Amino acid sequence: MAIVKNDSVIEQEWITVEAEDDLPSSDENLIVPLARFKEQRDDLLGRNGGLGVLLNPGDAPEDLAGDLDRLSIITVNFPAYTDGRGYSYGRVLRERMGFKGELRAIGDVLRDQILLMHRCGFDSYDLKVDGETALTKVRAALKEMSVYYQPTGDGRATALSLRERRRAAMEQKAS
Amino acid sequence: MSLQVVTANRLDDGLVVFLTADGGWSENINDARTADGKEAANALLAEASAPELDVVIVGPYLIDVEQQDSGLVPTKYREVLRTKGPSVRADLGYQAV
Amino acid sequence: MYRYDDFDRQLVQERTEQFREQVKRRLSGDITEEQFRPLRLMNGVYLQLHAYMLRVAVPYGTLRCDQLRELGGIARKYDKGYGHFTTRQNIQYNWPKLDEIPDALLDLANVEMHAIQTSGNCIRNTTTDQYAGAAADEIEDPRPYCELIRQWSTFHPEFTYLPRKFKIAVTGSPNDRAAVKVHDIGLRMHYNDAGETGFEVIVGGGLGRTPFVGKTVRDFIGKNDLFSYLEAILRVYNRFGRRDNKYKARIKILVHELGVEEVQRLVEEEWAQIKDGSLKVGDAEIARYIEQFAPPAFEALSDDDADFERHKSESRAFSNWVRSNVIEHKQPGYAIANVSLKPIGGIPGDATDTQMELVADLSEKYSFGDVRVTHEQNLVLPHVKKADLFAVWTALEGAGLGTANLGYVTDIIACPGLDYCALATARSIPLSQRISERFGDLDRQHDIGELKIKISGCINACGHHHVGHIGILGLDKRGKEFYQITLGGDASQDASIGKIVGAGFSEAEVVDAIESLVTKYIDIRDGGERFIDTYRRVGMDPFKEVLYGDR
């Protein structure tokens, strides 16, 4: 198990608790499932440690509206890589709701989906391989393609916008 | 009890193959190792499903066959087609050779 | 026609390299079949009964002559000398080797083609009217929008792992030749009150085991807003479409279960938040795409051509071909020539390497290098001078491509069925051959008129049987092939799903059954009624009676 973020392997600094688990001491960094966050919102926000929320498929990221700047991390679970709901959650969180914290893909996270996740706003990936392998995979995956057709919130220039830019430059040269 | 053999498609060229007596894979169903009875069949399938065979074949499964004068013949028409080739193109598939 | 620029070219090339790596990783055991399967499917590689199958995209059914020539070359080099054109306007090869597929994809990339998203739970190749840019009845050429949809949907990062596959079809003509009402999204171009063109958006149509005619979620969406609107629909589907059961995962089920009003509400709510975002495509951008599909340099001709008329009067065979296969063009003096891939007794949709090359040559010489693939599994030379039709026909005849049966009873759609397909429950090709032979006589076909027979080899309905005037579904009944007949289906603007007549038939019986239905129709038709018109007038009972009367 290794987590890759910003081109390096990072430590797991978060404890994820399930629906029924007791809450650990107030100083621990904690990730709770969305349902539990909704139930115990005030208690959780009152703790000292960092707070994050886990989204499972079927959850509505919209439920976090108003609380996003209190959350340092949101983990999005891909129970199977074929379940693509998390991609929409990523885009909604980043592009619509303006979430600025860490957005981590967990679960069945494989090399061939990492670029897509990155394009949808994810910035960290929890892979089920050792650190070195994970880093190699993420690096390879992120540079596999260099042309993008869709505008997403990832800041990559789309083919459409590059064409536009080139046309403008040519017109300027011509005039 | 019915006779069964294991079939699959070969990984590199995708062609239909059958698990043989020596644990290899043949394009000819008559080279196939037969299993009589559920237990033997399960053992055969288990052998074909070994993880290391994942780089040799794809999707092994058991099929029912009958011993006829001409050799082993699958009982299902779908599998007969797999041993021969498309019924509408006698010039293609194993039937062509 | 659209030409790739360096961006498109690079994207396809990178994808080809990516797949080459993936194949290498698979062959070396670095990834398992389970991990590889979705990757190969995303590149159009299936495993079928006998071998792998490669499905190559023909975006919106439009090919340049050099592309079709390459498709022929690939058939020879990597396959067994033929390919199969499908109801999705694609081509399938039935015998490629996995380790050679990356090379085939590279050859394709060199002519600006690919197999991207021809399978998998993603947005598939967008289909449209095969006569786009040529049809006399067209409002506007739909292909600029199809190309924009192609780009928007290619490697869409959010919509690559949808609940299920997703198919979009577009028509620019009120006479729907693209079956838009039986697609996940159908777009029908029309005018709004202000006289602008835009699209009616139809959602939730589909065939398969639960066929539905799609429902309108929006009467009119302007062209600039089309892409954000599509994105809104896809996001709603990706988030709320069912994933617990693969047979209930298509958007048609979401529309059916939630109701079209609720889906409409969700889509509009989503759209309201993104409509002014970066997916709004400006008029200047659209104009550039329209320019890419600008009409070729037609000559100013009189609509009448003396030689053409003379050939028609001299050759009965030619005039028969013109009667069925040649369609009115919007440009005077030109015509649309359909190349039937349904020779009597042949395999529907199959074409050999040399046939593809011949059609490519003809298109280069006579049709501005433009060829189309139809969802009815034929080819089209869209812009032929009337004066050249005789030469075109003569060449087609010489290659077994001159069958004069477009739209007739022998112009049958058939999926590959059990002869190739791993999912099939029965064969479909031999049945289509028997029917074609039974009705092969041309005078009889003329008498019968338009009659669409569509055959699928299993409930997945790749052969569109639900929307055949006569539909045939192949099933397996205790190890024997048997066939269920449906009547009254229609894929056109008057779309309807056919109804099952009654108990199924064995292969031996089914051709007779079809003949009985046709005979009954001829008996009871009124004036110029087509089979489907008669059926709609009289209903199922008279037809049921001829099939089961004394049973």
Ligand code: HEM
């Ligand atoms: C030979 C390999 C093929 C396989 C494994 C295959 C598989 C499938 C499956 C599973 C479905 C049902 C999907 C669903 O309802 O969710 C389907 C539908 C469909 N396929 Fe195929 N198919 C194959 C070939 C073809 C061919 C050759 C054509 C065209 C002739 C085609 C065109 C279609 C169409 C038009 C539909 C129904 C429309 C729809 O609801 O999507 N397929 N196919």
Ligand code: SF4
């Ligand atoms: S309808 Fe069935 S048999 Fe025919 S191609 Fe589709 S999946 Fe195969």
